[in-house]
Amino acid sequence: MMPLMTTKGLSRHFGGLRAVDDVDFALMPGEIRAVIGPNGAGKTTFVSLVCGRIEPTAGMIVFDGSDITNLPAHKRVRLGIAYTFQITSIFANLSAYENVALPVQRTLTDGRSKGQVHAGVTEALERVGLANRAHIPAGQLAYGHQRLLEVAMGLALKPRLLVLDEPTQGLADSEIENFTGLVREIARDATVLIIEHNMPVVMELADRITVFEAGRILAEGTPEAIRANATVQRAYLGGGDD
Amino acid sequence: MTEGSSPARAYVLHLAVIAILVVLNFILPAYHHGLLARILVLATFAMGYNLLFGYVGLLSLGHAIFFAAGLYGAGLGVHHFELSVPVAFMAALACGAVLSLVIGLLALRTSGVAFMIVTMMFAQVLALAILYFAPLTGGDQGLVLQQQERVVHLGDTVLDLTNPMTRYMVALALFSIVLLLTLGVVRSRFGRVLIAIRENEERTRMLGYDTFANKLAAVVVSGVICAAAGSAYALLFGYVGANFASVQYSILPLLWVLLGGAATTLGPLIGTLFMYYVVDITSGYTSAYLLIVGIALILLVLFFPKGILGTIRQRWVRWLP
Numbered sequence: 001m002m003p004l005m006t007t008k009g010l011s012r013h014f015g016g017l018r019a020v021d022d023v024d025f026a027l028m029p030g031e032i033r034a035v036i037g038p039n040g041a042g043k044t045t046f047v048s049l050v051c052g053r054i055e056p057t058a059g060m061i062v063f064d065g066s067d068i069t070n071l072p073a074h075k076r077v078r079l080g081i082a083y084t085f086q087i088t089s090i091f092a093n094l095s096a097y098e099n100v101a102l103p104v105q106r107t108l109t110d111g112r113s114k115g116q117v118h119a120g121v122t123e124a125l126e127r128v129g130l131a132n133r134a135h136i137p138a139g140q141l142a143y144g145h146q147r148l149l150e151v152a153m154g155l156a157l158k159p160r161l162l163v164l165d166e167p168t169q170g171l172a173d174s175e176i177e178n179f180t181g182l183v184r185e186i187a188r189d190a191t192v193l194i195i196e197h198n199m200p201v202v203m204e205l206a207d208r209i210t211v212f213e214a215g216r217i218l219a220e221g222t223p224e225a226i227r228a229n230a231t232v233q234r235a236y237l238g239g240g241d242d
Numbered sequence: 243m244t245e246g247s248s249p250a251r252a253y254v255l256h257l258a259v260i261a262i263l264v265v266l267n268f269i270l271p272a273y274h275h276g277l278l279a280r281i282l283v284l285a286t287f288a289m290g291y292n293l294l295f296g297y298v299g300l301l302s303l304g305h306a307i308f309f310a311a312g313l314y315g316a317g318l319g320v321h322h323f324e325l326s327v328p329v330a331f332m333a334a335l336a337c338g339a340v341l342s343l344v345i346g347l348l349a350l351r352t353s354g355v356a357f358m359i360v361t362m363m364f365a366q367v368l369a370l371a372i373l374y375f376a377p378l379t380g381g382d383q384g385l386v387l388q389q390q391e392r393v394v395h396l397g398d399t400v401l402d403l404t405n406p407m408t409r410y411m412v413a414l415a416l417f418s419i420v421l422l423l424t425l426g427v428v429r430s431r432f433g434r435v436l437i438a439i440r441e442n443e444e445r446t447r448m449l450g451y452d453t454f455a456n457k458l459a460a461v462v463v464s465g466v467i468c469a470a471a472g473s474a475y476a477l478l479f480g481y482v483g484a485n486f487a488s489v490q491y492s493i494l495p496l497l498w499v500l501l502g503g504a505a506t507t508l509g510p511l512i513g514t515l516f517m518y519y520v521v522d523i524t525s526g527y528t529s530a531y532l533l534i535v536g537i538a539l540i541l542l543v544l545f546f547p548k549g550i551l552g553t554i555r556q557r558w559v560r561w562l563p
Contacts, residue, residue, distance in 0.1 A: 051448065077450030085448075091441040102438050105431050106450040117431075157450065 002065065004029040004191050005050065005161060010059035011215075012045055019045040021215035022059070027161070032183065032192045034202040037212030038235065043195045044086055046212065047163045050193070051083040052076045064160070078110050080160030084150045084167060086195070092139030096149055099138050100124050103156035112158050124156040128182060144175040148182075155186060162186060164194040168201055180205055203227070211235070249429065252507075252563045256425055259508060260418045267410045275406060281511075281518050282413040283475050284498070286420045288510030290467030291495035296505035297428055298460045299440030303492050304361030307345070307368045308465040310487035311337040312472025314372065314379065317482030320391045322378065327394045327403065331473050338469020339462060346461035350454060362492065369487040384483030392477055409478045416474050417511075420467055425507050425563055427463070436460055437505075468495075501542060503552030507563045512550050 003026040012020040020042045027033055035043050048054045050061060052073035060069045068076055077083075082103075091099050104120035107113040113120060125131040128148040133141060138149055147167060154162050164183070168176050176198065183192060183205055196202050202209060202223070209226045211218045219232050226232055263282070270278060287309050294300050315334030319325040325333060349360045372379045379385070394401035401408055427433045435456050438446040447453050476482045485491070494517075495510075502513025520538050524531035546553040555562040 053448070072452075074447050074450050074452050077448060083448050085445070089442060089445045089448075091438060091445065093441055094437070098434070102434060102446070102451075103449045105434065109431070110450070153449065 006062045008060050011057045013057045018215045029191055031207040032187045032205050034206035034209045035195045041212040042215040043212050082154040082157040082159035083163045084154045086165035088146045090138045090149055095135050096138050097121055097134040100152050100156050103153050107158045124152045128152040144171050159190050161191045166195050168198050263414050279410040279413045281514050282417040283471055285511040285514040286417050287468050287471035288495045288498040288514050289420050289424050290464045292499045292510045294460055294464040298436045301358055302361040303358045304365030305468055305495055306487050306491035307365040308338050308468035309472035311341050312469030313476045313482050313486050316473035317385055317476040321385050327477055334469050334473030335466055338466045342462045342465020346458045350457050365492050372484045372487050382484050387480040403478050500549055503549030506551040509549055509551040
């Protein structure tokens with residue numbers, strides 16, 4: 001099977017800091033891949049390179065067989081790469097409905113979905129359980145609901161690759177449980193790349209785990225293999241700094 | 243903001259406003275009739291400004307350039323090149339479109355304070371160029387368009403734009419078209435993207451929108467509307483003056499929009515009307531009228547921080563577009 005997304009020699013240097021350093025990475029279609037690693041390991045920089053929010057210093061990114069290294073972010077989104085922000089980034093003054101209407105109308109304009117904006121918005125809000133809060137300004141939603149809204153916006157883009165950057169950060173335990181269920185459901189029709197610090201969530205969700213350290217891939221494998229990996233234990237899981 | 247729940251209400255309100263303005267054409271005394279015609283043209287200028295400032299959140303300090311482009315585009319057209327009024331009007335729109343496209347391409351590379359300064363500098367270039375090319379533009383004296391230059395021949399119909407009734411109705415027609423256009427734009431998918439850019443540009447980009455292209459389109463639409471207003475001003479009132487290209491006429495639309503309510507479709511009209519009548523009434527009583535105008539503005543900012551209509555929408559009438 002051909003990978004959905006690969007990177008070759010992908011690097012991003014900030015001055016002398018090698019935030020992402022010569023990373024070769026492959027993501028298979030349909031998998032849930034977790035990216036873990038200590039703070040400052042380059043996880044967010046790595047996914048930002050994939051989404052096109054920042055430009056690489058060197059290397060290339062291939063999505064679905066075509067080179068997207070020089071493609072601007074908004075065009076990558078149209079190819080099906082959706083990104084949900086680490087720090088909640090919603091349209092606080094607009095209603096939850098309007099927040100989701102934007103990605104829905106994007107997929108309609110691109111011809112990746114059909115029908116009315118209203119139907120698409122209702123569907124996305126129902127999937128995350130916010131349908132009854134559609135008309136509340138997003139900024140007035142509870143924090144957990146804002147995170148869900150962010151996921152609804154990602155879902156509404158009909159992504160082929162959904163990048164979730166620390167989605168459970170700041171959520172209560174009960175909310176996390178719902179959340180993992182939701183991610184599983186999303187993964188039925190999309191590939192999921194998830195940065196996550198919460199290890200139980202990672203172990204439960206991920207098909208494979210990639211461990212970053214100092215901008216490089218330290219290890220990669222199934223959750224069991226990663227748990228058993230002595231190097232990873234030393235760097236992260238055992239005496240972790242996070 | 244707009245949920246599609248009250249489109250009918252919004253259109254009825256706007257048509258009612260237009261209907262009232264039509265009726266006023268027949269009942270206003272001559273002085274107020276003339277003043278209102280002028281206000282309608284300047285409110286159109288303010289609506290063009292509002293589209294960019296209110297809905298996209300781009301604060302330009304150089305919109306006088308687009309008004310002046312229309313003013314001089316039409317004015318020089320009929321005065322020097324003997325264009326007919328409709329052709330001069332179209333030429334003015336073309337001037338506005340080209341100018342706003344070029345300025346947009348350059349100025350949108352910046353944002354925030356830099357955008358304000360860049361737009362202001364562009365406007366200064368035109369203002370100074372108008373003074374420099376005095377033989378053509380009349381310099382700071384400006385140009386006065388003669389009565390025969392301001393008559394429209396459409397087949398057998400003759401529209402004399404110096405006739406107060408005709409002038410008012412033409413001004414109102416332009417105002418109404420732009421008002422309904424603005425309403426249509428802000429309720430459209432394009433309008434939704436513009437508002438999203440104002441609220442959170444980076445998020446909008448990461449939802450797959452080319453924010454630069456959308457902002458550029460907004461600058462051009464705004465520039466063309468302002469040029470239409472400028473061109474109407476020249477053709478209806480017959481005066482083409484360099485003061486309309488000055489910084490003052492970049493600040494005024496901002497003031498009118500802020501007073502009436504940024505990002506409200508009717509705010510520009512309310513703001514322009516309010517400002518004109520406060521000056522008009524107070525200057526009848528005292529030569530120190532600017533003092534009273536200043537106090538009125540301070541009170542408005544204190545009690546209507548989002549402008550007259552903006553505050554009314556926030557507190558009472560949520561469905562206002």
